[in-house]
Amino acid sequence: MDERKFRYAMGNFATGVNIITTEVDGDIHGMTANAFMSVSLDPKLVVISIGEKANMLEKIRKNKKYAVNILSQNQKELSMLFAGQLKEERDVPFDRLADVPVIAGAPTQIACEVVSEHVEGDHTLFVGKVIDLHFEECTNPLLFYQGKYTSLATGAVL
Ligand code: FAD
Ligand code: NAD
Numbered sequence: 001m002d003e004r005k006f007r008y009a010m011g012n013f014a015t016g017v018n019i020i021t022t023e024v025d026g027d028i029h030g031m032t033a034n035a036f037m038s039v040s041l042d043p044k045l046v047v048i049s050i051g052e053k054a055n056m057l058e059k060i061r062k063n064k065k066y067a068v069n070i071l072s073q074n075q076k077e078l079s080m081l082f083a084g085q086l087k088e089e090r091d092v093p094f095d096r097l098a099d100v101p102v103i104a105g106a107p108t109q110i111a112c113e114v115v116s117e118h119v120e121g122d123h124t125l126f127v128g129k130v131i132d133l134h135f136e137e138c139t140n141p142l143l144f145y146q147g148k149y150t151s152l153a154t155g156a157v158l
Contacts, residue, residue, distance in 0.1 A: 069106035
């Protein structure tokens, strides 16, 4: 099947937008991701899916910890930065949660420890046990739909 057809179809599933963060030897690395799911309540598990070409892949394998930072609408530029869509260097402020770096100001931050790894096709699924989380009320999440950033309130392309 044509890849573009697959992506068009998958793009009809509206999602939020996250930045995955981790750290190796003191270097913090972030990557934009929308492949994320809550998996289990007891124990509390989530899953992310990382492409085989992403620099993030080996970093999570090494650290065995990652954080999921769920973005608000006013963080679209951060999403573009960590997806490599903004070709500039920026000094991004990070906080820490359970000793995992998180994006300062992300309304939801979820720190995880990898409990299993599954290579599936050209992606690797990392199931993470939630070790701590922090969240603030967010009425304006950043959304991704049909390959474009959008918002809950108006449905308008940002
Ligand atoms: P790199 O290309 O190495 O880094 C990405 C960018 O982040 C670079 O510009 C880098 O300079 C910057 N950066 C990294 N760390 C820092 C730091 N500490 N301070 C400042 N800047 C930093 N891919 C997936 O595999 N899974 C997904 O679920 C997924 N979902 C996506 C959803 C959306 C909405 C978008 C737009 C893209 C998505 N991608 C996903 C694609 C993915 O974000 C890009 O392919 C990404 O560039 C690959 O990450 P990388 O680890 O190779 O990062
Ligand atoms: P797009 O039209 O490629 O995205 C629409 C949907 O297709 C996404 O929400 C996702 O569900 C799916 N998709 C896209 N690329 C995929 C991949 N490599 N593996 C599995 N599913 C994928 O949107 P776009 O604006 O062209 O995306 C910008 C860039 O980000 C592209 O390079 C795209 O490949 C990448 N991206 C990757 C993933 C992923 O790896 N899971 C998800 C979203 C976007």
